[in-house]
Amino acid sequence: DAKTTQPPSMDCAEGRAANLPCNHSTISGNEYVYWYRQIHSQGPQYIIHGLKNNETNEMASLIITEDRKSSTLILPHATLRDTAVYYCIVRESLTGGGNKLTFGTGTQLKVEL
Amino acid sequence: DTGVSQDPRHKITKRGQNVTFRCDPISEHNRLYWYRQTLGQGPEFLTYFQNEAQLEKSRLLSDRFSAERPKGSFSTLEIQRTEQGDSAMYLCASSSRDYPYEQYFGPGTRLTVT
Numbered sequence: 001d002a003k004t005t006q007p008p009s010m011d012c013a014e015g016r017a018a019n020l021p022c023n024h025s026t027i028s029g030n031e032y033v034y035w036y037r038q039i040h041s042q043g044p045q046y047i048i049h050g051l052k053n054n055e056t057n058e059m060a061s062l063i064i065t066e067d068r069k070s071s072t073l074i075l076p077h078a079t080l081r082d083t084a085v086y087y088c089i090v091r092e093s094l095t096g097g098g099n100k101l102t103f104g105t106g107t108q109l110k111v112e113l
Numbered sequence: 114d115t116g117v118s119q120d121p122r123h124k125i126t127k128r129g130q131n132v133t134f135r136c137d138p139i140s141e142h143n144r145l146y147w148y149r150q151t152l153g154q155g156p157e158f159l160t161y162f163q164n165e166a167q168l169e170k171s172r173l174l175s176d177r178f179s180a181e182r183p184k185g186s187f188s189t190l191e192i193q194r195t196e197q198g199d200s201a202m203y204l205c206a207s208s209s210r211d212y213p214y215e216q217y218f219g220p221g222t223r224l225t226v227t
Contacts, residue, residue, distance in 0.1 A: 032213075043117070043204050043218030044156065087155055091214070094161055096168045098144050099214045103155025 004088045009108040012082075018075040020107050022088030025069040032091045033064065034101065035073050037084040044087065044103075047073065078111045085109075117219035119205050125225045126195055133191045134222045138207030145188050146216060147180055148204040149173065156204050162188060163210075195226045 005023040012018040024033060034049040048055055048062045050071070055062045061074040075082055087106040091099050118137045126132050138145050143164050148156035159178070161169040164185035174180075177195075182188040192199055202223050206216040 043206070043220050044216075045218070046215045049213055049215075085155075094169045096163045096166070097210060098146070098161045098163060098168060099208070099216070100158045100161070100169070101148075101156070101216060102158065105153070106155055 004090060004102075004104050006086075006088055006104065006107045008105065009110070011110050011112060012075075012078045014079055014111050014113055015077055018078040018082065018109055018111070020073040020075075020086050020088075020109065021070065022072070023070045024088065024090050027068055027090050029068075033062070033071050034089045034091050035060070035062065036087045036089065036101070036103070037082075038087070038106070039081075039084045047086075049091070075109075078109075080111050080113070083109060083111045117205055117207055117217050119203075119219040119222050121222055122220060123223045123225075125227065128195055128197060128226055130195055131191065131193045132195060132224065133189055134203055134205075134224075136188045136190070136205030136207075136219060138187070138205070139217055140186075142207035142209050142217070143185065144208045144210060144214075145182055146206040146208075147188070147190055148206065148218075150202040150204060150221070151200075156202075159190075192224075195224075197226045200224055200226045 035047040036044040038044045050062045064071045085106040145162040147159040150156040162182040177193045202221040204221045206218045208216045
């Protein structure tokens with residue numbers, strides 16, 4: 001499994017951009033990077049994913065370096081409801097087309113007033 | 114459709130007892146996953162079904178654990194002879210076979226073994 005490394009915690013002021021980094025130096029050429037978050041006592045929630053190009057959706061933007069060894073999740077205007085643990089994951093393919101997510105310990109983002 | 118549901122949400126059992134959890138995936142999803150999450154850790158993959166076939170099992174899934182998905186719809190996870198180390202949140206997720214293979218997670222079943 002390609003391993004990911006994330007800082008254990010980060011703080012962000014409400015309304016500011018939250019930039020969450022992730023290292024995945026052992027990622028192979030066809031492996032995707034996925035981001036999920038988990039709000040306390042809930043199941044994880046998908047945010048965004050990418051392969052090579054930068055991606056944006058209604059929740060966040062994902063910036064992947066050219067060598068693909070690291071990425072940054074950007075929440076453009078963080079709110080208190082974005083307080084959660086954010087997981088950077090390299091997706092692993094399984095038999096029959098399934099996908100294994102290896103979560104790690106993630107980054108606890110705390111958004112404050 | 115209201116998403117992935119799991120039942121029960123909480124279960125307290127005594128060591129040595131058997132427990133069974135149920136997961137109802139999103140109805141059109143043919144892929145179903147079980148994960149386990151202990152305090153302070155991210156979820157860990159346990160097993161994966163495509164329709165009714167169990168195609169992958171983690172080494173974490175000891176012989177006391179068994180999972181089924183008999184008709185390719187809901188799934189059950191049974192733990193026999195529970196141990197205190199089994200105390201965890203058990204999460205179920207489902208996905209379609211279509212890209213981007215997003216996994217939708219249920220709220221989990223919190224198991225406490227006393």
